[in-house]
Amino acid sequence: MGDWKPKIVVFACNWCSYQGADLAGNLRYEYPSSINIIRVPCSGRVEPEFIVTAFKNGADGVFVSGCRPGDCHYKEGNHKAALRFHLLKRVLADVGIESERLGMAWISGSEGKRFAEIMTEFDKTIRELGPNTIKGSPSHSPEVSGW
Amino acid sequence: MPEKLKIAFFLGGGCGGCDMAAMDAAQAILDLQRLEIAFWSPIVTDNKYEDLDAIPDGAIDVGFYSGMVQLSDQELAAKTMRRKCKTLIAYGTCAALGGIPGLGNFHTRKEILHTVYFDTCSTENPAGITPQTECAEGECELTLPEFYGEVRPLKAVVEVDHFLGGCPPHYSLVAQIIRNILEKGLEPPGPWITEGKTVCEACARNPVAKGEQRKVVGAVKRLTDGIPDGEQCLLEQGYFCLGPLTQGSCGGLCPRVNVPCAGCGGPIPGVRDFGLRAVSAVASLLENEELVAQIPGPAKLFYRYTLPASIFGKKVK
Numbered sequence: 516m517g518d519w520k521p522k523i524v525v526f527a528c529n530w531c532s533y534q535g536a537d538l539a540g541n542l543r544y545e546y547p548s549s550i551n552i553i554r555v556p557c558s559g560r561v562e563p564e565f566i567v568t569a570f571k572n573g574a575d576g577v578f579v580s581g582c583r584p585g586d587c588h589y590k591e592g593n594h595k596a597a598l599r600f601h602l603l604k605r606v607l608a609d610v611g612i613e614s615e616r617l618g619m620a621w622i623s624g625s626e627g628k629r630f631a632e633i634m635t636e637f638d639k640t641i642r643e644l645g646p647n648t649i650k651g652s653p654s655h656s657p658e659v660s661g662w
Numbered sequence: 663m664p665e666k667l668k669i670a671f672f673l674g675g676g677c678g679g680c681d682m683a684a685m686d687a688a689q690a691i692l693d694l695q696r697l698e699i700a701f702w703s704p705i706v707t708d709n710k711y712e713d714l715d716a717i718p719d720g721a722i723d724v725g726f727y728s729g730m731v732q733l734s735d736q737e738l739a740a741k742t743m744r745r746k747c748k749t750l751i752a753y754g755t756c757a758a759l760g761g762i763p764g765l766g767n768f769h770t771r772k773e774i775l776h777t778v779y780f781d782t783c784s785t786e787n788p789a790g791i792t793p794q795t796e797c798a799e800g801e802c803e804l805t806l807p808e809f810y811g812e813v814r815p816l817k818a819v820v821e822v823d824h825f826l827g828g829c830p831p832h833y834s835l836v837a838q839i840i841r842n843i844l845e846k847g848l849e850p851p852g853p854w855i856t857e858g859k860t861v862c863e864a865c866a867r868n869p870v871a872k873g874e875q876r877k878v879v880g881a882v883k884r885l886t887d888g889i890p891d892g893e894q895c896l897l898e899q900g901y902f903c904l905g906p907l908t909q910g911s912c913g914g915l916c917p918r919v920n921v922p923c924a925g926c927g928g929p930i931p932g933v934r935d936f937g938l939r940a941v942s943a944v945a946s947l948l949e950n951e952e953l954v955a956q957i958p959g960p961a962k963l964f965y966r967y968t969l970p971a972s973i974f975g976k977k978v979k
Contacts, residue, residue, distance in 0.1 A: 609961030611978030
Protein backbone atom coordinates (compact mmCIF):
# COMPACT_ATOMS: atom_id res chain seq x y z
CA MET A 516 0.00 0.00 0.00
CA GLY A 517 2.96 2.26 0.70
CA ASP A 518 4.00 2.49 -2.95
CA TRP A 519 0.49 2.85 -4.26
CA LYS A 520 -0.15 5.92 -6.37
CA PRO A 521 -3.69 6.71 -7.47
CA LYS A 522 -4.73 6.96 -11.11
CA ILE A 523 -7.08 9.87 -11.70
CA VAL A 524 -8.83 10.63 -14.98
CA VAL A 525 -9.96 14.20 -15.51
CA PHE A 526 -12.39 15.05 -18.30
CA ALA A 527 -11.80 18.72 -18.99
CA CYS A 528 -13.85 20.75 -21.42
CA ASN A 529 -12.04 22.30 -24.34
CA TRP A 530 -13.31 25.82 -23.79
CA CYS A 531 -12.72 26.49 -20.09
CA SER A 532 -11.19 23.83 -17.87
CA TYR A 533 -8.61 22.58 -20.36
CA GLN A 534 -7.52 26.18 -20.83
CA GLY A 535 -7.40 26.47 -17.04
CA ALA A 536 -5.13 23.42 -16.89
CA ASP A 537 -2.99 24.92 -19.63
CA LEU A 538 -2.70 28.13 -17.67
CA ALA A 539 -1.74 26.20 -14.54
CA GLY A 540 1.14 24.73 -16.54
CA ASN A 541 2.20 28.04 -18.02
CA LEU A 542 2.26 29.66 -14.61
CA ARG A 543 4.19 26.68 -13.15
CA TYR A 544 1.57 25.80 -10.56
CA GLU A 545 2.17 22.27 -9.34
CA TYR A 546 -0.44 19.55 -9.05
CA PRO A 547 -0.01 15.77 -8.50
CA SER A 548 1.27 13.53 -11.29
CA SER A 549 -1.65 11.15 -10.69
CA ILE A 550 -3.85 13.50 -12.74
CA ASN A 551 -4.42 12.39 -16.35
CA ILE A 552 -6.36 14.95 -18.39
CA ILE A 553 -8.59 14.01 -21.32
CA ARG A 554 -9.80 16.94 -23.40
CA VAL A 555 -13.47 16.75 -24.38
CA PRO A 556 -15.58 19.20 -26.41
CA CYS A 557 -17.92 19.86 -23.48
CA SER A 558 -18.55 18.46 -20.01
CA GLY A 559 -22.00 17.56 -21.38
CA ARG A 560 -20.29 15.14 -23.78
CA VAL A 561 -19.03 12.99 -20.89
CA GLU A 562 -21.38 10.03 -20.76
CA PRO A 563 -21.79 8.08 -17.52
CA GLU A 564 -20.55 5.12 -19.59
CA PHE A 565 -17.18 6.87 -20.09
CA ILE A 566 -16.84 7.48 -16.37
CA VAL A 567 -17.68 3.92 -15.35
CA THR A 568 -15.46 2.50 -18.09
CA ALA A 569 -12.61 4.57 -16.63
CA PHE A 570 -13.31 3.09 -13.18
CA LYS A 571 -13.51 -0.42 -14.63
CA ASN A 572 -10.21 0.03 -16.48
CA GLY A 573 -8.34 1.05 -13.37
CA ALA A 574 -9.05 4.69 -12.50
CA ASP A 575 -9.25 5.32 -8.75
CA GLY A 576 -10.97 8.65 -9.24
CA VAL A 577 -12.73 10.41 -12.11
CA PHE A 578 -13.21 14.16 -12.29
CA VAL A 579 -15.43 16.08 -14.69
CA SER A 580 -14.71 19.75 -15.15
CA GLY A 581 -16.49 22.29 -17.31
CA CYS A 582 -17.28 25.97 -17.76
CA ARG A 583 -18.91 27.96 -14.99
CA PRO A 584 -22.73 27.91 -14.98
CA GLY A 585 -24.02 30.18 -17.72
CA ASP A 586 -20.65 30.21 -19.52
CA CYS A 587 -21.07 26.95 -21.46
CA HIS A 588 -19.93 27.25 -25.06
CA TYR A 589 -22.96 25.13 -26.00
CA LYS A 590 -25.32 27.03 -23.69
CA GLU A 591 -26.48 24.23 -21.38
CA GLY A 592 -23.98 21.36 -21.72
CA ASN A 593 -22.56 21.92 -18.24
CA HIS A 594 -26.07 22.05 -16.75
CA LYS A 595 -26.83 18.62 -18.21
CA ALA A 596 -23.45 17.34 -17.04
CA ALA A 597 -24.29 18.48 -13.49
CA LEU A 598 -27.65 16.68 -13.51
CA ARG A 599 -26.02 13.47 -14.77
CA PHE A 600 -23.24 13.81 -12.22
CA HIS A 601 -25.66 13.98 -9.29
CA LEU A 602 -27.71 11.05 -10.56
CA LEU A 603 -24.64 8.96 -11.38
CA LYS A 604 -23.26 9.55 -7.88
CA ARG A 605 -26.42 7.99 -6.45
CA VAL A 606 -26.17 5.01 -8.81
CA LEU A 607 -22.46 4.51 -7.99
CA ALA A 608 -23.24 4.44 -4.27
CA ASP A 609 -25.93 1.77 -4.86
CA VAL A 610 -23.52 -0.34 -6.89
CA GLY A 611 -20.86 -0.17 -4.21
CA ILE A 612 -18.42 2.47 -5.48
CA GLU A 613 -17.73 5.34 -3.07
CA SER A 614 -19.45 8.34 -4.63
CA GLU A 615 -16.53 10.57 -3.52
CA ARG A 616 -14.45 8.92 -6.25
CA LEU A 617 -16.38 11.00 -8.75
CA GLY A 618 -15.72 14.72 -8.58
CA MET A 619 -16.91 17.77 -10.45
CA ALA A 620 -16.05 21.46 -10.53
CA TRP A 621 -16.53 24.49 -12.75
CA ILE A 622 -13.17 25.95 -13.66
CA SER A 623 -12.82 28.79 -16.14
CA GLY A 624 -9.90 29.41 -18.49
CA SER A 625 -8.48 32.10 -16.24
CA GLU A 626 -8.38 29.94 -13.11
CA GLY A 627 -5.05 28.14 -13.47
CA LYS A 628 -4.29 28.38 -9.78
CA ARG A 629 -7.74 27.11 -8.81
CA PHE A 630 -7.34 24.16 -11.20
CA ALA A 631 -4.11 23.15 -9.47
CA GLU A 632 -5.70 23.53 -6.03
CA ILE A 633 -8.79 21.49 -6.88
CA MET A 634 -6.67 18.72 -8.44
CA THR A 635 -4.43 18.60 -5.36
CA GLU A 636 -7.48 18.38 -3.12
CA PHE A 637 -9.10 15.64 -5.24
CA ASP A 638 -5.86 13.63 -5.27
CA LYS A 639 -5.83 13.83 -1.47
CA THR A 640 -9.44 12.59 -1.26
CA ILE A 641 -8.62 9.61 -3.49
CA ARG A 642 -5.46 8.76 -1.53
CA GLU A 643 -7.56 8.64 1.64
CA LEU A 644 -10.11 6.33 -0.03
CA GLY A 645 -7.41 3.94 -1.26
CA PRO A 646 -7.45 1.80 -4.41
CA ASN A 647 -10.68 1.37 -6.33
CA THR A 648 -12.08 -2.13 -5.83
CA ILE A 649 -14.02 -2.43 -9.08
CA LYS A 650 -10.91 -2.79 -11.23
CA GLY A 651 -10.13 -6.37 -12.01
CA SER A 652 -13.38 -7.51 -10.40
CA PRO A 653 -14.46 -10.71 -12.14
CA SER A 654 -17.63 -9.39 -13.74
CA HIS A 655 -18.37 -9.56 -17.42
CA SER A 656 -17.18 -7.33 -20.17
CA PRO A 657 -19.62 -4.72 -21.51
CA GLU A 658 -19.91 -6.71 -24.71
CA VAL A 659 -22.25 -9.21 -23.05
CA SER A 660 -25.14 -6.89 -23.82
CA GLY A 661 -24.78 -8.00 -27.42
CA TRP A 662 -24.30 -4.77 -29.32
CA MET B 663 -40.46 -32.90 -49.19
CA PRO B 664 -37.79 -30.61 -47.79
CA GLU B 665 -36.35 -31.46 -44.46
CA LYS B 666 -38.13 -29.97 -41.47
CA LEU B 667 -36.58 -27.19 -39.45
CA LYS B 668 -35.66 -28.49 -36.02
CA ILE B 669 -36.13 -26.12 -33.11
CA ALA B 670 -35.61 -26.52 -29.36
CA PHE B 671 -36.59 -24.58 -26.27
CA PHE B 672 -34.80 -24.72 -22.95
CA LEU B 673 -35.73 -22.84 -19.80
CA GLY B 674 -32.79 -21.96 -17.56
CA GLY B 675 -33.18 -19.55 -14.66
CA GLY B 676 -36.41 -17.89 -15.65
CA CYS B 677 -40.09 -17.88 -14.83
CA GLY B 678 -41.39 -19.67 -17.92
CA GLY B 679 -43.02 -16.54 -19.32
CA CYS B 680 -40.96 -16.73 -22.50
CA ASP B 681 -42.16 -20.29 -23.07
CA MET B 682 -45.73 -19.11 -22.55
CA ALA B 683 -45.14 -16.46 -25.23
CA ALA B 684 -43.91 -19.22 -27.54
CA MET B 685 -47.06 -21.21 -26.79
CA ASP B 686 -49.19 -18.18 -27.55
CA ALA B 687 -47.48 -18.10 -30.92
CA ALA B 688 -49.04 -21.54 -31.45
CA GLN B 689 -50.04 -21.09 -35.07
CA ALA B 690 -46.45 -20.54 -36.09
CA ILE B 691 -45.00 -23.08 -33.66
CA LEU B 692 -47.46 -25.77 -34.69
CA ASP B 693 -46.71 -25.52 -38.39
CA LEU B 694 -45.69 -29.14 -38.08
CA GLN B 695 -45.49 -29.67 -41.80
CA ARG B 696 -42.35 -27.58 -41.79
CA LEU B 697 -41.24 -27.55 -38.16
CA GLU B 698 -40.04 -30.19 -35.77
CA ILE B 699 -39.81 -29.41 -32.10
CA ALA B 700 -36.83 -31.49 -31.06
CA PHE B 701 -36.79 -30.52 -27.38
CA TRP B 702 -38.95 -28.36 -25.17
CA SER B 703 -38.24 -28.76 -21.52
CA PRO B 704 -39.09 -28.37 -18.70
CA ILE B 705 -42.25 -26.44 -19.62
CA VAL B 706 -43.86 -28.75 -22.18
CA THR B 707 -42.23 -32.15 -21.71
CA ASP B 708 -40.59 -33.90 -18.79
CA ASN B 709 -37.36 -34.56 -20.66
CA LYS B 710 -34.17 -34.49 -18.64
CA TYR B 711 -30.66 -33.34 -19.29
CA GLU B 712 -29.69 -36.83 -20.54
CA ASP B 713 -32.32 -36.56 -23.29
CA LEU B 714 -30.84 -33.27 -24.49
CA ASP B 715 -27.35 -34.74 -24.31
CA ALA B 716 -28.46 -37.73 -26.41
CA ILE B 717 -29.30 -35.49 -29.39
CA PRO B 718 -26.38 -35.48 -31.88
CA ASP B 719 -24.25 -32.33 -31.83
CA GLY B 720 -25.43 -29.66 -34.28
CA ALA B 721 -28.64 -31.55 -35.02
CA ILE B 722 -30.94 -28.70 -33.94
CA ASP B 723 -31.25 -25.77 -36.33
CA VAL B 724 -32.45 -23.08 -33.93
CA GLY B 725 -32.31 -23.22 -30.13
CA PHE B 726 -34.14 -20.80 -27.86
CA TYR B 727 -32.55 -20.52 -24.40
CA SER B 728 -34.67 -18.52 -21.99
CA GLY B 729 -33.70 -17.55 -18.46
CA MET B 730 -30.37 -16.55 -16.93
CA VAL B 731 -27.54 -18.71 -15.60
CA GLN B 732 -27.13 -18.88 -11.82
CA LEU B 733 -26.90 -22.61 -11.05
CA SER B 734 -24.33 -25.15 -12.19
CA ASP B 735 -26.96 -27.22 -14.03
CA GLN B 736 -28.07 -24.16 -15.97
CA GLU B 737 -24.49 -23.59 -17.06
CA LEU B 738 -24.19 -27.23 -18.12
CA ALA B 739 -27.48 -27.05 -20.05
CA ALA B 740 -26.46 -23.79 -21.74
CA LYS B 741 -23.19 -25.36 -22.90
CA THR B 742 -25.04 -28.46 -24.08
CA MET B 743 -27.60 -26.35 -25.97
CA ARG B 744 -24.71 -24.54 -27.67
CA ARG B 745 -23.27 -27.86 -28.86
CA LYS B 746 -26.60 -29.17 -30.12
CA CYS B 747 -27.85 -26.01 -31.87
CA LYS B 748 -26.52 -24.51 -35.09
CA THR B 749 -28.04 -21.17 -34.09
CA LEU B 750 -28.57 -20.23 -30.46
CA ILE B 751 -30.91 -17.42 -29.54
CA ALA B 752 -30.81 -15.74 -26.11
CA TYR B 753 -34.57 -15.69 -25.91
CA GLY B 754 -36.07 -13.03 -23.64
CA THR B 755 -34.50 -10.46 -21.36
CA CYS B 756 -33.17 -12.90 -18.73
CA ALA B 757 -31.10 -14.83 -21.27
CA ALA B 758 -30.04 -11.68 -23.10
CA LEU B 759 -29.26 -9.36 -20.17
CA GLY B 760 -29.94 -11.10 -16.85
CA GLY B 761 -33.47 -9.81 -16.44
CA ILE B 762 -35.37 -9.36 -13.20
CA PRO B 763 -33.39 -12.15 -11.43
CA GLY B 764 -30.32 -10.09 -12.28
CA LEU B 765 -31.34 -7.68 -9.50
CA GLY B 766 -29.91 -10.41 -7.25
CA ASN B 767 -26.49 -9.12 -8.32
CA PHE B 768 -27.10 -6.17 -6.01
CA HIS B 769 -26.50 -8.67 -3.20
CA THR B 770 -23.81 -11.21 -2.40
CA ARG B 771 -24.32 -14.98 -2.35
CA LYS B 772 -24.09 -14.89 1.44
CA GLU B 773 -26.74 -12.17 1.75
CA ILE B 774 -29.15 -14.04 -0.53
CA LEU B 775 -28.74 -17.34 1.35
CA HIS B 776 -29.09 -15.56 4.68
CA THR B 777 -32.33 -13.82 3.64
CA VAL B 778 -33.90 -16.92 2.16
CA TYR B 779 -32.91 -19.51 4.80
CA PHE B 780 -32.80 -17.42 7.99
CA ASP B 781 -34.24 -13.97 7.74
CA THR B 782 -37.75 -13.97 6.28
CA CYS B 783 -40.67 -13.96 8.73
CA SER B 784 -41.96 -17.28 7.37
CA THR B 785 -38.62 -19.08 7.77
CA GLU B 786 -38.30 -21.72 10.47
CA ASN B 787 -34.83 -23.19 10.34
CA PRO B 788 -33.60 -23.92 13.89
CA ALA B 789 -30.95 -26.38 12.68
CA GLY B 790 -29.50 -23.72 10.39
CA ILE B 791 -29.65 -25.90 7.28
CA THR B 792 -28.59 -24.40 3.96
CA PRO B 793 -28.58 -26.17 0.57
CA GLN B 794 -25.64 -28.50 0.03
CA THR B 795 -24.56 -29.86 -3.32
CA GLU B 796 -24.30 -33.38 -1.89
CA CYS B 797 -25.84 -35.15 1.05
CA ALA B 798 -26.43 -38.73 2.14
CA GLU B 799 -29.97 -39.80 2.98
CA GLY B 800 -29.88 -43.39 4.21
CA GLU B 801 -28.39 -45.43 1.39
CA CYS B 802 -29.04 -42.77 -1.22
CA GLU B 803 -26.71 -39.99 -2.16
CA LEU B 804 -28.60 -36.86 -3.14
CA THR B 805 -27.23 -34.02 -5.19
CA LEU B 806 -28.31 -30.45 -5.90
CA PRO B 807 -26.88 -28.01 -8.43
CA GLU B 808 -24.45 -25.45 -7.05
CA PHE B 809 -25.81 -21.96 -6.42
CA TYR B 810 -23.25 -19.52 -7.84
CA GLY B 811 -24.91 -16.50 -6.26
CA GLU B 812 -24.19 -14.39 -9.31
CA VAL B 813 -26.60 -14.05 -12.22
CA ARG B 814 -24.99 -14.23 -15.65
CA PRO B 815 -26.57 -13.60 -19.02
CA LEU B 816 -26.24 -16.41 -21.58
CA LYS B 817 -23.47 -14.66 -23.49
CA ALA B 818 -21.24 -14.71 -20.43
CA VAL B 819 -21.35 -18.53 -20.57
CA VAL B 820 -21.52 -19.48 -24.27
CA GLU B 821 -21.36 -17.82 -27.66
CA VAL B 822 -24.77 -16.46 -28.65
CA ASP B 823 -25.88 -15.88 -32.26
CA HIS B 824 -28.90 -13.67 -31.69
CA PHE B 825 -30.59 -11.78 -28.84
CA LEU B 826 -34.26 -11.21 -28.36
CA GLY B 827 -35.52 -8.83 -25.69
CA GLY B 828 -38.83 -8.62 -23.90
CA CYS B 829 -40.17 -9.85 -20.60
CA PRO B 830 -41.59 -11.88 -22.20
CA PRO B 831 -41.18 -11.16 -25.93
CA HIS B 832 -44.60 -10.47 -27.45
CA TYR B 833 -46.03 -13.64 -28.97
CA SER B 834 -46.59 -11.93 -32.32
CA LEU B 835 -42.86 -11.19 -32.45
CA VAL B 836 -42.02 -14.81 -31.67
CA ALA B 837 -44.41 -15.98 -34.40
CA GLN B 838 -42.89 -13.49 -36.84
CA ILE B 839 -39.37 -14.72 -36.13
CA ILE B 840 -40.31 -18.35 -36.65
CA ARG B 841 -42.15 -17.51 -39.88
CA ASN B 842 -39.15 -15.49 -41.06
CA ILE B 843 -36.81 -18.38 -40.39
CA LEU B 844 -39.13 -20.76 -42.26
CA GLU B 845 -39.55 -18.50 -45.26
CA LYS B 846 -36.20 -16.75 -45.57
CA GLY B 847 -33.92 -19.23 -43.84
CA LEU B 848 -31.53 -18.60 -41.00
CA GLU B 849 -29.97 -15.20 -40.80
CA PRO B 850 -26.21 -14.99 -40.37
CA PRO B 851 -25.23 -14.44 -36.73
CA GLY B 852 -25.89 -10.86 -35.71
CA PRO B 853 -26.81 -9.11 -32.55
CA TRP B 854 -30.40 -8.36 -31.63
CA ILE B 855 -33.48 -9.43 -33.52
CA THR B 856 -35.15 -6.06 -33.64
CA GLU B 857 -36.10 -3.23 -35.91
CA GLY B 858 -33.69 -1.04 -33.93
CA LYS B 859 -36.36 1.54 -33.16
CA THR B 860 -37.26 2.85 -29.75
CA VAL B 861 -40.46 2.46 -27.78
CA CYS B 862 -40.98 6.20 -28.30
CA GLU B 863 -41.19 5.67 -32.05
CA ALA B 864 -44.08 3.29 -31.51
CA CYS B 865 -45.70 5.43 -28.81
CA ALA B 866 -48.63 7.71 -29.64
CA ARG B 867 -47.70 10.04 -26.77
CA ASN B 868 -44.37 11.01 -28.34
CA PRO B 869 -44.40 14.83 -28.42
CA VAL B 870 -42.08 14.88 -31.43
CA ALA B 871 -44.53 12.76 -33.42
CA LYS B 872 -47.22 15.30 -32.53
CA GLY B 873 -45.00 18.12 -33.80
CA GLU B 874 -44.41 19.55 -30.31
CA GLN B 875 -41.22 20.46 -28.47
CA ARG B 876 -40.24 18.16 -25.65
CA LYS B 877 -40.79 19.84 -22.28
CA VAL B 878 -38.39 19.59 -19.36
CA VAL B 879 -39.48 17.39 -16.46
CA GLY B 880 -40.56 19.56 -13.54
CA ALA B 881 -41.65 16.90 -11.04
CA VAL B 882 -40.78 13.34 -10.02
CA LYS B 883 -43.77 11.01 -9.76
CA ARG B 884 -44.46 7.36 -9.05
CA LEU B 885 -47.40 5.35 -10.29
CA THR B 886 -48.77 5.35 -6.76
CA ASP B 887 -49.11 9.14 -6.91
CA GLY B 888 -52.25 9.05 -9.03
CA ILE B 889 -53.35 8.16 -12.53
CA PRO B 890 -51.21 9.60 -15.34
CA ASP B 891 -52.80 11.63 -18.09
CA GLY B 892 -53.67 9.31 -20.97
CA GLU B 893 -52.42 11.52 -23.79
CA GLN B 894 -49.27 13.32 -22.61
CA CYS B 895 -45.77 11.81 -22.68
CA LEU B 896 -45.21 9.95 -19.40
CA LEU B 897 -41.69 11.34 -19.03
CA GLU B 898 -42.96 14.90 -19.38
CA GLN B 899 -45.43 14.17 -16.60
CA GLY B 900 -42.58 13.00 -14.34
CA TYR B 901 -43.04 9.22 -14.56
CA PHE B 902 -39.77 7.48 -15.36
CA CYS B 903 -40.47 5.90 -18.69
CA LEU B 904 -37.38 4.28 -20.25
CA GLY B 905 -38.90 4.26 -23.74
CA PRO B 906 -36.25 6.57 -25.26
CA LEU B 907 -33.54 3.93 -25.02
CA THR B 908 -35.54 0.68 -25.14
CA GLN B 909 -36.17 -1.35 -28.26
CA GLY B 910 -39.73 -0.88 -29.40
CA SER B 911 -40.34 -4.21 -31.12
CA CYS B 912 -43.16 -4.63 -28.58
CA GLY B 913 -45.07 -1.79 -30.23
CA GLY B 914 -45.02 0.36 -27.09
CA LEU B 915 -47.60 -1.74 -25.26
CA CYS B 916 -47.01 -0.41 -21.74
CA PRO B 917 -47.31 3.36 -22.39
CA ARG B 918 -50.49 2.57 -24.35
CA VAL B 919 -52.09 1.47 -21.07
CA ASN B 920 -50.64 4.27 -18.91
CA VAL B 921 -47.68 2.26 -17.63
CA PRO B 922 -44.16 3.69 -18.07
CA CYS B 923 -41.72 1.55 -20.05
CA ALA B 924 -39.48 -0.37 -17.66
CA GLY B 925 -36.92 -1.24 -20.31
CA CYS B 926 -37.51 -4.98 -20.75
CA GLY B 927 -36.97 -4.85 -24.52
CA GLY B 928 -33.25 -4.29 -24.11
CA PRO B 929 -31.07 -1.41 -25.30
CA ILE B 930 -31.34 0.20 -28.71
CA PRO B 931 -28.31 -0.12 -31.03
CA GLY B 932 -25.24 1.75 -29.82
CA VAL B 933 -26.05 1.49 -26.11
CA ARG B 934 -23.43 -0.54 -24.23
CA ASP B 935 -24.80 -0.10 -20.75
CA PHE B 936 -28.55 0.40 -20.45
CA GLY B 937 -28.61 1.72 -16.88
CA LEU B 938 -25.87 4.29 -17.41
CA ARG B 939 -27.43 5.51 -20.62
CA ALA B 940 -30.72 5.81 -18.75
CA VAL B 941 -28.93 7.98 -16.15
CA SER B 942 -27.72 10.14 -18.99
CA ALA B 943 -31.08 10.34 -20.77
CA VAL B 944 -33.28 10.86 -17.74
CA ALA B 945 -31.04 13.28 -15.84
CA SER B 946 -30.67 15.64 -18.78
CA LEU B 947 -34.46 15.99 -19.02
CA LEU B 948 -34.85 17.19 -15.43
CA GLU B 949 -35.40 20.82 -14.62
CA ASN B 950 -33.08 21.13 -11.63
CA GLU B 951 -30.74 19.23 -9.33
CA GLU B 952 -33.24 18.93 -6.46
CA LEU B 953 -35.31 16.55 -8.57
CA VAL B 954 -32.36 14.13 -8.84
CA ALA B 955 -32.53 13.49 -5.09
CA GLN B 956 -36.22 12.60 -5.35
CA ILE B 957 -35.78 9.72 -7.81
CA PRO B 958 -36.60 6.57 -5.82
CA GLY B 959 -33.87 3.86 -5.94
CA PRO B 960 -32.21 4.95 -9.18
CA ALA B 961 -29.84 1.98 -9.53
CA LYS B 962 -32.63 -0.59 -9.30
CA LEU B 963 -34.93 1.57 -11.42
CA PHE B 964 -32.48 1.89 -14.30
CA TYR B 965 -30.88 -1.56 -13.96
CA ARG B 966 -34.16 -3.40 -13.49
CA TYR B 967 -33.38 -5.85 -16.31
CA THR B 968 -29.76 -5.28 -17.20
CA LEU B 969 -27.38 -5.29 -14.22
CA PRO B 970 -25.60 -8.61 -15.10
CA ALA B 971 -24.88 -7.33 -18.63
CA SER B 972 -23.75 -3.91 -17.43
CA ILE B 973 -20.18 -2.66 -17.09
CA PHE B 974 -20.46 -3.28 -13.34
CA GLY B 975 -21.96 -6.78 -13.73
CA LYS B 976 -22.78 -6.89 -10.04
CA LYS B 977 -22.46 -4.89 -6.88
CA VAL B 978 -18.79 -4.15 -6.29
CA LYS B 979 -18.70 -5.17 -2.62
